[in-house]
Amino acid sequence: MIRRRFNFFVRPLPDILKNVAGSKKNLTRRFARNKNLLNKFKKLSIKTAWHEICYIHNTFLFLLIASFIKAVWFPHPGRFFTQVEQMEHAHFLDLEYPQAPPERAAFHVIPVPLERSVSYGGGAANGPAALLLASRQLEAAENGLAPGESGFYTAPFVRCEGDAEAVLAQVESMVARAVDCRACPVLIGGEHTVSLGALRALARCGEIGIVQIDAHADLRPEYGGDPFSHACVMYRAVNDLKLPLVQFAVRELSREESAIRRKLRIRHYDAAVLARGGLPSDPLPQDFPRRVYISFDLDGLDPSLMPATGAPSPGGLFWHDTVELLRRCALGREIVGFDVVELAPVPGLRHADFTAAKLVHVLMTLALRPTAGGRQSNS
Numbered sequence: 482m483i484r485r486r487f488n489f490f491v492r493p494l495p496d497i498l499k500n501v502a503g504s505k506k507n508l509t510r511r512f513a514r515n516k517n518l519l520n521k522f523k524k525l526s527i528k529t530a531w532h533e534i535c536y537i538h539n540t541f542l543f544l545l546i547a548s549f550i551k552a553v554w555f556p557h558p559g560r561f562f563t564q565v566e567q568m569e570h571a572h573f574l575d576l577e578y579p580q581a582p583p584e585r586a587a588f589h590v591i592p593v594p595l596e597r598s599v600s601y602g603g604g605a606a607n608g609p610a611a612l613l614l615a616s617r618q619l620e621a622a623e624n625g626l627a628p629g630e631s632g633f634y635t636a637p638f639v640r641c642e643g644d645a646e647a648v649l650a651q652v653e654s655m656v657a658r659a660v661d662c663r664a665c666p667v668l669i670g671g672e673h674t675v676s677l678g679a680l681r682a683l684a685r686c687g688e689i690g691i692v693q694i695d696a697h698a699d700l701r702p703e704y705g706g707d708p709f710s711h712a713c714v715m716y717r718a719v720n721d722l723k724l725p726l727v728q729f730a731v732r733e734l735s736r737e738e739s740a741i742r743r744k745l746r747i748r749h750y751d752a753a754v755l756a757r758g759g760l761p762s763d764p765l766p767q768d769f770p771r772r773v774y775i776s777f778d779l780d781g782l783d784p785s786l787m788p789a790t791g792a793p794s795p796g797g798l799f800w801h802d803t804v805e806l807l808r809r810c811a812l813g814r815e816i817v818g819f820d821v822v823e824l825a826p827v828p829g830l831r832h833a834d835f836t837a838a839k840l841v842h843v844l845m846t847l848a849l850r851p852t853a854g855g856r857q858s859n860s
């Protein structure tokens with residue numbers, strides 16, 4: 482037995498082939514003699530072929546199931562954007578609080594996925610959805626206060642297909658509705674242009690002043706021929722709507738904007754000034770309106786903290802300084818509305834989205850009026 486096996490392995494190849502050919506010839510001869518055997522062999526071949534087909538089919542089925550499990554289970558850019566798209570029907574902090582009816586909510590969150598005048602990096606259209614998704618990770622309370630107990634209402638996403646004026650008109654009417662409901666409008670963007678819709682609505686309800694946190698002054702009369710570019714939003718507010726403005730953390734300023742600042746007498750604490758001298762103890766002038774609107778462009782933060790924005794610039798604000806600056810601005814004043822804009826989420830970079838969501842929550846605690854009935858009215 483052992484010898485035979487040994488012989489098989491050491492036999493030269495031509496010898497084996499001759500043997501195989503011989504047995505094939507032998508087999509054909511036997512088939513010719515025995516029809517039954519031939520039929521049997523045919524049947525066996527069909528059966529083998531069928532098994533082969535089943536095997537291939539199962540392999541494909543297995544691969545299909547495996548790729549489906551992978552798509553559902555493991556995060557990758559494709560899945561991130563699918564999640565972001567699904568968020569269009571979600572609302573702020575929805576795992577903690579049910580959607581409140583608009584008339585009884587202290588906050589109207591208005592998502593505006595506007596992205597039309599991108600000057601550097603894109604992605605602002607995904608900002609609101611990514612922020613809402615990240616809001617699910619927030620705690621119900623922020624610094625001992627729980628704004629959600631006064632009611633959150635998240636409006637449907639503003640449709641941003643039309644031109645700038647059409648989008649701003651929608652924002653304006655949604656903010657006006659929030660004011661009618663005695664709620665604080667909270668815009669989440671989307672590019673900075675969206676603030677203009679809120680400012681138009683709020684300026685009709687009494688005197689307001691704007692607090693802007695931004696890396697850019699946004700004071701250009703027009704940018705690339707577009708008067709509604711995100712680079713022009715504060716020029717529209719100060720020059721067209723005649724609203725007082727104080728700017729913080731600016732570090733990108735054109736010559737033209739510098740001249741406009743002087744002409745329109747816009748107060749400012751630029752990033753370099755804040756870095757050298759620290760936060761001003763009283764950041765807003767004495768004669769500044771008691772009712773303030775906070776416009777927070779996320780690029781006002783340092784890019785190490787907030788890389789997910791269209792035009793990041795080094796030397797911005799850090800977290801605790803930001804919260805303290807906002808607290809000082811809100812002291813003795815009323816926040817009648819605010820926006821957090823220019824989030825351009827980067828798949829997998831969760832800390833940036835979460836920072837934006839947390840900033841919204843912090844601003845909500847500052848906008849809360851500590852009264853028995855929740856938030857006081859705006860009027």
Ligand SMILES: [Mn+2]
Binds near residue numbers: 697
């Ligand atoms: Mn801006």
